[in-house]
Amino acid sequence: PGSAGAPADPGEWILGAAPERAAATGGAGAGGADPLKRVRGAAKAWQRRFGLGLLLGALAVGSSVGLMAVSGWLISRASEHPPVLYLMVAVTATRAFGMGRAVFRYAERLVSHDAVLRMLADLRVGVYRGLERIAPAGLRAQRRGDLLTRLVADADALQDYWLRWLLPVGTAVLVGTGSVAFTAWLLPEAGAVLAAGLLAAGVGVPLLSAVCARRTERRLAPARGELATRVADLLTGTAELTVAGALAGRKDAAQRSDRTLTGIAARAAAVTGLGSGLSALVCGLTVVCAAAVGANAVAGGRLAGVAMAVVVLTPLAAFEAVTGLPLAVQYRQRVRRSAERLYEVIDAPVPVVEPERPEQLPASPFPLRLTGLTARHPGQERDALRGLDLTLEAGRRIAVVGPSGAGKTTLAQVLLRFLDQHEGSYTLGGTNARVVDGDDVRRIVGLCAQDAHIFDSSVRENLRLARTGASEEQLRDALAAARLLEWADGLPDGLDTLVGEHGERISGGQRQRLALARALLADFPVLVLDEPAEHLDLATADALTADLLAATEGRTTVLITHRLAGLEAVDEVLVLDRGAVVQRGTHAELAAVEGPLRRLLERERAADGTLAEFHQARLSPPKRTN
CATH class of the missing domain: 3.40.50.300 (P-loop containing nucleotide triphosphate hydrolases)
Known part of the structure; x- marks a missing residue:
């Protein structure tokens, strides 16, 4: 699914040109591309949806600004006790902006998340197909826990590039520009103050947050992968570690990884708090400065008294568009690192290049x-x-x-x-x-x-992986050939007996014989x-x-x-x-x-x-x- 121009093969966009480059150059060149550029390339198929989401988001925040401005004017004008008909337009506008804020926000969430989730579904397909291209020979250097983190958590993190970076930045630009233009129309000095405040909170503070969080955000995803690897090794090797007396050491290592990840997350949260605090400080200073220039303009007769509230309250609402940008910058850094880790797997040298137009095998594969x-x-x-x-x-x-x-x-x-x-x-x-x-x-x-x-299922289902429609006689013949039939007949539930995860309920020899019976049943x-x-x-x-x-x-x-x-x-x-x-x-x-x-x-x-x-x-x- 997707708009016109979506790729015919869902999921191929996430790979970009990497498979072709890997086939031609052994995969060396694929990793050199900017990962965010490759992530952005995904938006081409859903450009209209994201454009609509951006417009709806800007209208939602713009409605908040309009609601605050009109409410300020309405309260100031109502204090003069004019005829109620003079206030009807403002009352109607207040209702419209109030309803619009909720409606546009809901519509923006619906459109943007629909596009992102569709894209994420295709992304997972593409990642799995990329994994198929290189498995198993191309995954020798990958650890299971870290690989799982890359393919799940890092893949999911890419959605934040649109939801928590591009859309907030686009909304801030549109709403900020409109708010400055409107305020400058009322009072040029107030417009200049608002522009300076928005630039400080929307550019300066995010840049400071980016500098402070750069190292932390780059370490977050690898630390998560390291913890996943430690936990996976601990869970799958508990028996062996206990016998070897190494369980306590491995538990300590997992706890150290957990403390490392917690420390990194705490530092990232501290940077987020710093950005939020500085944004709030800049917002407060901007409102104070706007009030000062507004009061001066009212005293000089250049601004009507009822417009004073508009000059003061508009910046307060306009800052809603930029207060989230410091966190958005952190998400951008986080997405970049997750994309790098994901593409490290996808862009690994392809051990097998499949033919574009495969030929059929002859009737006999021999010699x-x-x-x-x-x-x-x-x-x-x-x-x-x-x-x-x-x-x-x-x-x-x-x-x-x-x-x-x-x-x-x-x-x-x-x-x-x-x-x-x-x-x-x-x-x-x-x-x-x-x-x-x-x-x-x-x-x-x-x-x-x-x-x-050996799957966590019954003996029968493990055998039928080789031949789905195998009859009872064929299953028993395969077990007999592997010298396992007498054992299977002695099981409590016969072939329907569960063997446990990785065949943990049966011995090592029985596991190998069951695997042999499965291979014999396939009749290769x-x-x-x-x-x-x-x-x-x-x-x-x-x-x-x-x-x-x-x-x-x-x-x-x-x-x-x-x-x-x-x-x-x-x-x-x-x-x-x-x-x-x-x-x-x-x-x-x-x-x-x-x-x-x-x-x-x-x-x-x-x-x-x-x-x-x-x-x-x-x-x-x-x-x-x-």
Whole structure:
């Protein structure tokens, strides 16, 4: 919705030209644009609505000025006891101004807030679409609490640019100019006094407030994000922090962040109070000066006595238009910082550039081929993958192993088009993956990740995320393939049993098996298993690996793991180190020769033996001594 000229794709205005610049330059140039200029660009689609809101706001404040001026004249003239008919115009005008003030104010709120809320709705759509463009590879440096604050609080703060900055300033200019002109028509000296007072309160005091609040306002939004991050970490990691004995320290850190935010907000409130006090002082001085020049003019015969009240009361009402400007300047600074933080996320380098006219995938995605593939994460100078070659045929299973940081998860992101290659090619059935829509690629290549999200719902609903219309038999087959059916049948409510937030009511192994069952139910032609046994004890991890290898027999599978147990069942093993393939072949071939895989096997067996001895020592009774 919006007036003529609104963008056809709601929400695109908030992104401006950032996606195109990010696609062309890696996102570096987008952040250089003035954030307020980009925010102002949003008003083009709603220019008429904001113009109408400005006019109605000026009429509302103008009615207050008119009400005060006419009331002053009416009281002064009535004191002379003229015939009542002489007062009827003033009485009618007083009623009209009184009613107009309320009506125009209501209409202004209705029009301006309607425009802003429509714009805010489109803004949220645009922000979410911008987030989709860069997630997940482009969000590696973002903290959850701070990211949530940017996308919610900072996005909402942009509405203040129009409601609490542009509209008040525009109203002050229109009403101030009209009030000065009217007062100068009555008495030029009074007009000059009012002009000086309005300039002092409408320009001088806001400038002083801006200087005093500049540092405070720039720190407010980051401090809010820091507190949100601390609280999110505290709430999600309470159990781990308690076990580690670090809960008290994290609570203290959250309290320090809260005190910091409170202190910043208190300083901002102090500046607001200073601005309000100075505005009131200037208003009082202006009224006194206007009364002085008015009295002098009455004494000199240049001003009628009944107009004296008009000269004194008009400035009192006119200052309503400028008393809020010191706070408006603070809102402008606040909006600027919020816009900067929001655009820092939206303008992040785009890890995947979607084609303008995507092509269709062939009937069969095989062979899936990576040739000379080099990839790096946004903002990184070092390649995460270098010169990788990989071919997947239907039913072929490959394991990718290597130390942490070798590039294993980066390979998974490239396969799912969460990250585009920097060099080389990625084809599905002979079609370049970069000319295919990312969602189409992810219908072919599925992922079961180490941190697969389990929703706070039932086992059934968590499974049906993969296939909405799955039958009971299909659900049970997927659970059976993941060796989870017997467990599910033993639950109090069967498949309708709730698993809790993040699956907290079930064990780690059951969570991973549920994620595997969900991936199997989706029946992806190519399934990527990224560290599915991570964070599990060795026995559970090895059992899960054996079960998932059995469940994926005959399926095209890429198993990414740091554990080597059970890899005899795969067709090929790739050993990655620092982004490059340093060894490849069958498990038996690589284990038989000196090389990276053999060294990894020896270290793993030594670590497993040490761990087994440690557990044995703990379980053995202490020896008796004489």
